[in-house]
Amino acid sequence: APCGHSENEKLPSLHSCSVCGKDFPYASKLQRHLRTHSGERPFPCSMCEKRFPEKGLLMIHERVHTGEKPFPCTFCEKRFASQGELRLHRRTHTGERPYHCSICLKSFSRHWHLKTHLEAMHCEVVAGFSRKKFPCSDCEKSCNSAAELRDHQRTHTGERPFQCSFCDKRFALSGTLVRHERLHTGITPYHCSDCGKTFCAVCGKQFTQKGQLKGHLKVHTGEKPFSCPDCGKSFAHSGAMNRHRLTHTGERPYHCSVCDRSFNQSGRLREHEKIHFGEKFDCPECDKSFTRQTHVRPPPAARRAAPR
Numbered sequence: 001a002p003c004g005h006s007e008n009e010k011l012p013s014l015h016s017c018s019v020c021g022k023d024f025p026y027a028s029k030l031q032r033h034l035r036t037h038s039g040e041r042p043f044p045c046s047m048c049e050k051r052f053p054e055k056g057l058l059m060i061h062e063r064v065h066t067g068e069k070p071f072p073c074t075f076c077e078k079r080f081a082s083q084g085e086l087r088l089h090r091r092t093h094t095g096e097r098p099y100h101c102s103i104c105l106k107s108f109s110r111h112w113h114l115k116t117h118l119e120a121m122h123c124e125v126v127a128g129f130s131r132k133k134f135p136c137s138d139c140e141k142s143c144n145s146a147a148e149l150r151d152h153q154r155t156h157t158g159e160r161p162f163q164c165s166f167c168d169k170r171f172a173l174s175g176t177l178v179r180h181e182r183l184h185t186g187i188t189p190y191h192c193s194d195c196g197k198t199f200c201a202v203c204g205k206q207f208t209q210k211g212q213l214k215g216h217l218k219v220h221t222g223e224k225p226f227s228c229p230d231c232g233k234s235f236a237h238s239g240a241m242n243r244h245r246l247t248h249t250g251e252r253p254y255h256c257s258v259c260d261r262s263f264n265q266s267g268r269l270r271e272h273e274k275i276h277f278g279e280k281f282d283c284p285e286c287d288k289s290f291t292r293q294t295h296v297r298p299p300p301a302a303r304r305a306a307p308r
Contacts, residue, residue, distance in 0.1 A: 015027050015029075015030040016030075017030060017033055017034065017037075019034070019037045020037070032053065032054055035053040035054075036053070040053065041053050043055050043057070043058040044058075045058060045061055045062060045065075046062075047062065047065045048065070060081055060082045063081035063082075064081070068081065069081050071083055071085070071086040072086075073086060073089055073090060073093075074090075075090065075093040076093070078165060088109065088110065091109045092178070096109065097109050099111050099113065099114040100114075101114060101117060101118065101122070103118075103122050104121070104122070112147050115147075116147055116148065134146055134148070134149040135149075136149060136152060136153060136156075138153065138156040139156070151172065151173055154172040154173075155172070159172065160172050162174050162176070162177040163177075164177060164180055164181055164184070165181065166181060166184040167184070215236070215237055224236050226238050226240070226241040227241070228241055228244055228245060228248075229245075230245060230248045231248070243264065243265055246264040246265075247264070251264065252264050254266050254268070254269040255269075256269060256272060256273060256276070257273075258273070258276040258277075259276070
């Protein structure tokens with residue numbers, strides 16, 4: 001026969017879901033799938049009140065209580081409770097994005113990220129997708145996907161299942177945890193191989209040196225290790241503390257080379273010296289000149305054309 005099977009050969013039977021029609025090669029897989037419809041969770045955790053639809057999921061969960069993390073990352077020192085978590089984590093090192101949108105060519109590191117993208121952005125053109133809404137049972141909000149709804153519901157329950165491996169902080173979203181842990185490691189995936197600049201993973205600000213990025217991260221962590229010995233005020237950087245101490249001593253070490261004025265910060269001296277040496281900006285309506293372009297009023301026609 002053209003298909004490779006004899007007429008008397010029996011093809012493997014498929015087990016179909018009576019709820020959604022999905023086919024499975026084994027009855028055991030169908031049985032597990034049916035629990036997604038019924039909500040049945042026959043496997044209880046012996047250490048807390050959570051229940052699970054599959055024994056394997058229960059085993060992974062119980063490692064939360066035992067602290068067991070048998071799967072190490074070969075790129076860094078982190079360890080994980082499941083192979084799935086390790087596989088997803090490795091993509092932060094490799095940059096792998098195996099799930100591709102066939103419409104706009106965007107790539108994603110996780111399958112459900114692609115699914116959410118298709119539902120939210122291309123539901124009208126993708127066969128089998130409709131703009132299904134997932135309503136929250138606790139408020140009036142509707143979400144575009146089951147994953148989005150799950151994340152949203154944590155704002156009601158207060159659940160924070162993602163714990164930082166460096167400190168005691170916990171987070172409701174895995175993405176928030178990833179960004180937070182970069183504050184500890186100083187490692188950022190946002191590195192341009194062309195210009196060599198690195199980018200802050202929290203706010204996107206760019207730096208030419210890793211040390212600058214490390215110092216900048218204190219803005220987000222709130223770390224202020226430098227204390228003023230005069231008043232006890234704390235600062236993130238030693239330079240900021242030294243500038244502050246000048247307010248106690250009254251010292252003005254930066255002197256203008258043209259006039260007698262002195263300043264407690266080099267930046268204020270540079271701003272002042274523009275009066276003597278800097279570029280002048282002429283006003284188009286009068287004969288005055290200014291050291292800052294922002295002090296020059298635009299002509300009336302430009303002011304009328306400016307958006308309000």
